[in-house]
Amino acid sequence: MWEKFLEESERDIRSSAPKEPSARARMVTERLRKQDARGELPPGWRTGPAWQEMNGRAARRRKLRAVFGVAVAAAVVLVALKPSLLPGDPFGAGTAEAADASPLPDETAPPTAAPESPDPETPTLDEPFAGSPALRWADGEAGIVLPEAKAVGAVSKDRVEQALKLTKKLMVGANLDPKAVRGARPDAAFSVLDPKQPDVVDHLETALRSPSRKNDPVALFSRFDPDEIRLVGDVIKTRGHMTFKKGEHGGVAVLADYTFVYPVSRADGSTEVTRTIVRRVLETELADPARYQVTPGRLLVVEYDQEIGNSSCFVFDGYLHPEFSSSASAGSTPSGPAVDPYDRSRGVDDGDREECGTVTRT
Incomplete structure (x- = not known):
């Protein structure tokens, strides 16, 4: 899980890093800027969130995902060191006393031996x-x-x-x-x-x-x-x-x-x-x-x-x-x-x- 977290984090960093716009992109941006200055863009063209706002939310999502990944990785390490922190004993690592007191499954046929003697x-x-x-x-x-x-x-x-x-x-x-x-x-x-x-x-x-x-x-x-x-x-x-x-x-x-x-x-x-x-x-x-x-x-x-x-x-x-x-x-x-x-x-x-x-x- 730690290796997966590192790979995802590296991929997110690469995808969110600023990139130099291409020549065509600079030409389109300059043309749109002049049209906007002359009032030639149609109404409603900018409806919806601005690109900067969308990029900001995407960045926040990636950040939350990265923080969550750290928390999960830390939790995995902690549980591996101390499984008793998880409620309900999901790995069956309960105490011997709890196992001794747990109900037996229903008897469906004669048993093959006498029950063991408890303490x-x-x-x-x-x-x-x-x-x-x-x-x-x-x-x-x-x-x-x-x-x-x-x-x-x-x-x-x-x-x-x-x-x-x-x-x-x-x-x-x-x-x-x-x-x-x-x-x-x-x-x-x-x-x-x-x-x-x-x-x-x-x-x-x-x-x-x-x-x-x-x-x-x-x-x-x-x-x-x-x-x-x-x-x-x-x-x-x-x-x-x-x-x-x-x-x-x-x-x-x-x-x-x-x-x-x-x-x-x-x-x-x-x-x-x-x-x-x-x-x-x-x-x-x-x-x-x-x-x-x-x-x-x-x-x-x-x-x-x-x-x-x-x-x-x-x-x-x-x-x-x-x-x-x-x-x-x-x-x-x-x-x-x-x-x-x-x-x-x-x-x-x-x-x-x-x-x-x-x-x-x-």
């Missing part, structure tokens, strides 16, 4: 996701991004889109609805389930009324006892993806795999913060009401599974029970393998559910 930090009431990979995850419902709907066999694109939206509504109602997470009945989730599938709906209703080892509502719903636990802030971090395929009941099946991270503290006013991590794998189907006895616009639950990190084992009262580092576990002593609850590259643990494992981080 160890203790979560606080003001920074409940400090030291957690979930810091870069989406907030709540924004983390459930639907794939583009396409027709599947005889199932139209609109039906596929409907199935995706209903499955998202189920996931939100079961895991993100503020009232449901704080222990209330998850009505939004029930509004999506098909009442003509009693083995699922009746089972869940029984689990909410009379939770037990056999009927445990946390198998599908994330909920905390409001007398024991309170959520820290209004944000639940979410990450996962959704896919679809041809269903077995004349419709479209949707497979959802999401992890939810809940920052919590004790309800007694303690400032200690911990996190419970819940991963849910769910398969639903929007069946064909013309061929099967189903309720139009409602979902069948084909299968569901879960993996819960940092909740007391073998406590079946219908709630999740986070453990805090300052107190001993209220449940059984961990005896199972250690698991990274943030590792979404592996499948949900199908091992011995009688064992109480440990989590490598929260």
Whole structure:
């Protein structure tokens, strides 16, 4: 740019330098001067700016262009020496801290590895996701991004889109609805389930009324006892993806795999913060009401599974029970393998559910 500036400046100087008029030009000028003295030039001949005025403006334009060229050249040199002077970090030269906190792109398929461990930090009431990979995850419902709907066999694109939206509504109602997470009945989730599938709906209703080892509502719903636990802030971090395929009941099946991270503290006013991590794998189907006895616009639950990190084992009262580092576990002593609850590259643990494992981080 500096060389270009020098070349343009030299060219402008040459073009603006005074030149000796030719003999013909001197003759024409002298003839016009005598005609003007005799009053022979027609009126209006000098309308418009005088040549001297035009040349003056042209010179000013060249001067501004030259000054601008100097400013640009100086700016280029300055930015080259100190890129941080430009706003917005246009060259991607931001700090490592900013990169660590930047949101992750949406997950569209299972990752190939567990997320890296950020610098160890203790979560606080003001920074409940400090030291957690979930810091870069989406907030709540924004983390459930639907794939583009396409027709599947005889199932139209609109039906596929409907199935995706209903499955998202189920996931939100079961895991993100503020009232449901704080222990209330998850009505939004029930509004999506098909009442003509009693083995699922009746089972869940029984689990909410009379939770037990056999009927445990946390198998599908994330909920905390409001007398024991309170959520820290209004944000639940979410990450996962959704896919679809041809269903077995004349419709479209949707497979959802999401992890939810809940920052919590004790309800007694303690400032200690911990996190419970819940991963849910769910398969639903929007069946064909013309061929099967189903309720139009409602979902069948084909299968569901879960993996819960940092909740007391073998406590079946219908709630999740986070453990805090300052107190001993209220449940059984961990005896199972250690698991990274943030590792979404592996499948949900199908091992011995009688064992109480440990989590490598929260």
